[in-house]
Amino acid sequence: xxxxIVKVKPxxxxxxxxxxxxxxxxxxxxxxxxxxCSNDDNGMGxxxxxxxNPNPDIFDLGQGDLGVLNYAYALEQLEAxxxxxxxNSFYANISDEEMQVLTDLYYHEVxxxxxxxxxxxxxxxxxxxxVLPTLEFDYGDLDFNNREQVLTTASVLExxxxxxxxxxxxxxxxxxxxxxxxxIVSVEARHASAIRTLLNxxxxxxxGDDYVTTDTGLAAALDPSVVLSAVGDTGFIQTPFTxxxxx
Amino acid sequence: xxxxxFLDGFTNETLLEGKPSRRDMFGTLGSLGKKAMLxxxxxxxxxxxxxxxxxxxxxxxxxxxxxxLTLEYLEDEFYDLALQSGVLPSGRPETVYMQISxxxxxxxxxxxxGLEGAGVTPVEKPTFDFTAGGAFDPFNENGVGQxxxxxxxxxxxxxxxxxxxxxxxxxxxxxxxxDFLTPALQIHAVEAMHASEVRRLRGLKGWITNNERGAGxxxxxxxxxxxxxxxxxxxxxxxxxxxxxxxxxxxxxxxYDEALSGDDAVAIASLFIVSE
Numbered sequence: 001x002x003x004x005i006v007k008v009k010p011x012x013x014x015x016x017x018x019x020x021x022x023x024x025x026x027x028x029x030x031x032x033x034x035x036x037c038s039n040d041d042n043g044m045g046x047x048x049x050x051x052x053n054p055n056p057d058i059f060d061l062g063q064g065d066l067g068v069l070n071y072a073y074a075l076e077q078l079e080a081x082x083x084x085x086x087x088n089s090f091y092a093n094i095s096d097e098e099m100q101v102l103t104d105l106y107y108h109e110v111x112x113x114x115x116x117x118x119x120x121x122x123x124x125x126x127x128x129x130x131v132l133p134t135l136e137f138d139y140g141d142l143d144f145n146n147r148e149q150v151l152t153t154a155s156v157l158e159x160x161x162x163x164x165x166x167x168x169x170x171x172x173x174x175x176x177x178x179x180x181x182x183x184i185v186s187v188e189a190r191h192a193s194a195i196r197t198l199l200n201x202x203x204x205x206x207x208g209d210d211y212v213t214t215d216t217g218l219a220a221a222l223d224p225s226v227v228l229s230a231v232g233d234t235g236f237i238q239t240p241f242t243x244x245x246x247x
Numbered sequence: 248x249x250x251x252x253f254l255d256g257f258t259n260e261t262l263l264e265g266k267p268s269r270r271d272m273f274g275t276l277g278s279l280g281k282k283a284m285l286x287x288x289x290x291x292x293x294x295x296x297x298x299x300x301x302x303x304x305x306x307x308x309x310x311x312x313x314x315x316l317t318l319e320y321l322e323d324e325f326y327d328l329a330l331q332s333g334v335l336p337s338g339r340p341e342t343v344y345m346q347i348s349x350x351x352x353x354x355x356x357x358x359x360x361g362l363e364g365a366g367v368t369p370v371e372k373p374t375f376d377f378t379a380g381g382a383f384d385p386f387n388e389n390g391v392g393q394x395x396x397x398x399x400x401x402x403x404x405x406x407x408x409x410x411x412x413x414x415x416x417x418x419x420x421x422x423x424x425x426d427f428l429t430p431a432l433q434i435h436a437v438e439a440m441h442a443s444e445v446r447r448l449r450g451l452k453g454w455i456t457n458n459e460r461g462a463g464x465x466x467x468x469x470x471x472x473x474x475x476x477x478x479x480x481x482x483x484x485x486x487x488x489x490x491x492x493x494x495x496x497x498x499x500x501x502x503y504d505e506a507l508s509g510d511d512a513v514a515i516a517s518l519f520i521v522s523e
Contacts, residue, residue: 104452107498114488119481166432175420180481182416182435183503187454189439190504194453197444202339204346206444207437217353218433219440 055242059133061224063245065177066123068168070132071224071246072181073116075164078236079157080106080113081137086154091147098151101194105154108191112184119180136238151199158192159211159220160230161185166221171246189219223247306509308425309362311418313370314509315431316358318414320372321516322407323351328377329404332386334396343448347404347441354434361427374521377403382467398463401449406468408442409455410515411435413471413507439504454501470515474505 061070083106090099117131124130143149165185172178193206212219224246231237326348335341362369377385384391385399415435422428443453451461458476460468478486478499486499507515 108502111485111488111494111502115485118483162436166436169432170429175423178419178423182419186412186439186504187502189436190443190453193440193443204342207440212437216357217350217437218430219436221429221433
């Protein structure tokens, strides 16, 4: 059994290919990128690309507030899709408590996803070419009938979501968007805590030393490139997109 | 009630003592942008660019951090006394309180170091009264009994954590452009993880439904939850999102935590602060 389905890996541990893509300023998420970027190996090397969107056929999240909103939308799409699959086919012998938690998370994440679509569409004044498209997902051999796999995946998704919002806050310039991100990230943190306790009841894992620094009491914060590299490594997201204009 | 007095002390300290050093802080923190320039203007003259996001008195990074430190002092002392009280059952409650206590102590140290590093004198730790003038007896010091004391220990922890989450959120805008924004968000998330666990320890959901304080919470804590019933986010009624059936009020309010203004956070904290 695969214990940890999604891992937030340090960049060094990524495959050579991913590392190359990242160093080349070409972080791309989604399985299709292997085709779309196949000629990068020969040409661009380590040079930063001055073209903000060198692959016009692949959606780029954009920069600034728009980039952050699209980034959040991508992560919320993943969470919403994952929990939709979870609640449509709960694993066997699920407890009432776990069913309640996972059902709540499903509603929250679907709401977040739909909110970002609406908010971004409004922000770009209807220029839908700037809105991240609806992504497709594939969970490979993840067994949705296996409690440990479902909860472990949920835990990693929630932990990653919190770290992503924490790391993206400084990239936001509009105080209204910052407040909205704040309203959502604390709910993600509440989720992360609950799932962690379901996995290890009675422990200190709800805000565990693996996630919160013991000397300063700070939860994780990660840059988009690190988060997207890790998410990309899961293979869950099938629709390629790039984040060339986010750190 | 000593709220006004407390606020005054709070504000004066920031304005007077902070004045020469605040410039240092801004230098230390690097690019602060519009907020910093605004905060250099005396209060009466400052106008916020967007009224929707205008904060109350003390809308600058220093005030935000001083408020955060005040709340962290409160939480830190509360959990210390809780662990010493003998009221907490061993097992999960004690494990949970020990982990939270460790974080609150770290937050106090972190904020003091951050303020001092920026050349600002941190606010002094207030004198706390967790009986709130005799309304509670969470440490069983006045003989309320272990069971009631424990229930109050949990209820106060929930109120403090949910307040912390809302208060940090309310200060995020004041830290925009400051190097303290990211750590403040990181603390904010930790408070939310604490809040979820304490709520679940009490048998509630980890998230806030409507503006419900939840079963067993004293009415005095309702101020912590007022406003959480909001369903309009960024001008959008989130019950109406998507193409399917509308979202319930429960799910729509649970999915978003609301901010608390600095004044409201101070008002809640000052229930537990003894005026000198």
